[in-house]
Amino acid sequence: MRPERLVDAVLFDTFGTVVDWRSGIAQAVAEFSSAVDPDEFALAWRGRYQPSMAPVRSGEREFVDLDVLHRENLEATAAELGLPLDTAEPSDVDRLNRAWHRLPAWPDSVPGLTELKRHFIIGPLSNGHTALLTNMAKHAGLPWDVILGSDLLGTYKPDPRAYLGAAEILRLPPERVMLCAAHNTDLEAAQQAGLRTAFIPRPTEYGPTQRQDLHATGPWDVIAQDIVDLSVQLPQHVPG
Template structure:
């Protein structure tokens, strides 16, 4: 299948474009050295990510009012610091740790792949990360977005249909003129149901060497190796 008629590519970010797990582990290692801690930051990173979906689902179900992801991350962080027995961090240090999500490092192929894709396509984020988080991340990592779109703008979280339709509307395009690029099948299935085209990018190391790799769905328009492979497949 092809992406004929697609004019813009919208990208999931966490795990698809950036490597959240390794960045958090690296940041935690620095804290261990500076504060004399002995925290298993790989386990901490995994536990923090496990809080991601349940915290957003509480917003989606109306159990919480609209809450941006930075604040959901901070609430999860406070819980996990207690569970892991991490002591001795002041509020500024906790806030810096929480904002590690603003400083996530891109996968090795990401920047080159995006630059090549940008020659033909409008490139936008379509992430559950809030706007400030995504802007700061892009600035630091050199991610060449044309537009930063966030679930925050719809005040809904993916996989709610409204988030995908918002992206097409704000870009002035029909849903079928937008291709959703993600490493997560659920995200792409929801995008497809909203009328977007779909590109699956496997990230087998997202959850570490022992993590389970997601499999693509047969309905996806394209399955590629990484973002440079996507550019190559599209003739860029």
Template sequence: MTPQALIFDVFGTCVDWRSSVAREVGAVLPRVDATAFATLWRAEYDPAMARIRDGGRGYVPLDDLHRENLHKVAGDLGVTAPDSLSHAWEKLDPWPDVVPGLLALKTRHIIAPCSNGSIALMTRLAKHAALPWDCILGADIAQDYKPKPGVYRASCAALRLPPEAVMMVAAHNDDLHAARAAGLQTAFVPRPTEHGERQTTDLVPDADWDVIAPDFLDLARQLAP
């Protein structure tokens, strides 16, 4: 089945969080290793969400988790960071193929993020990066975090589409495994420098995803009738 809608992972798949966050950190905290700070900040992302996914904490938007994690990392490094630095996650630059690829995909498909970012965060990020979404879906809709199946299904339900009519696009194999288990179609687009030049994860697909493409423009070509 040709998908009627494509939903996208954002951090890493659509935008280069590592370089972009490091740039913002460097501007505010010039005496720290900005890339190391960005990497440590991102490392707090999954543990913070895991407490919510596991039921140990009620749903908290990612904006608030980012702010909490900012102060944890700053404290661990012996520096003080202003709350405003947490807005670095709204200022992430897209990979070069993303905007033209999304515009090509948008001509035939509904396109939307299925991100762990809040609607507010995703809206501001879309304004910064010129991401031409039709709407914004994901964690705020589901009040939970990926890879919980309810997040993917809530995005499909919001579009009034069955999961099999929706394709999840991600650079992360674990995201696609969860989406497939929830009944969605899957597309893998690798981002081999998401974690820097020495990245060792998600360099290749680890399953027979429905589509495997080197970038969003090729994804659009493969999905064209």
């Protein structure tokens, strides 16, 4: 008799875990203007990401999707670092803001996801909205079975409603769903919500000076080197 699988669905944090946002955004900034350092700008733009979602999670602000938050954060970062938006064509600014839809996958992402897809339901559990994640999948060749955008869930991680809502949409109990992420805080919140967890490191997500999430810091169900390694390990895991 074949052993029961650990989970039925493996969902993925996307920015940083599946796609390399830093190099993708830096490239888009460099194509837009030579007035700023593209790597510095990418990090500063991303630095406003979590704070901008906090009012939505707390209920102080109605849900708005990441295109709205990214545009607000782009304008604030541009003002801070001296990127000229007001003299650019509006269509060029819009394209820059939508660079988050066109991010490159890490080299192991597509082969690892393709193998996992043979055994499990796979999809993003991301703060990106459905259109963003769909465009990203087309651009990077991500072979998702399902796309669970934050606009379907009406909130942002690490709100427990995001994790539980994803499981509910899939008609699965939380313990039959796994979140894979390169961020320990994301996994901690998923675990508290009852999901299974898998950690993979992305030690260059924030560049050569990265100091966080270099290794697993919690009792996660699986710790893998990358998504290909996860696709090797996971079919062998059974509930303990």
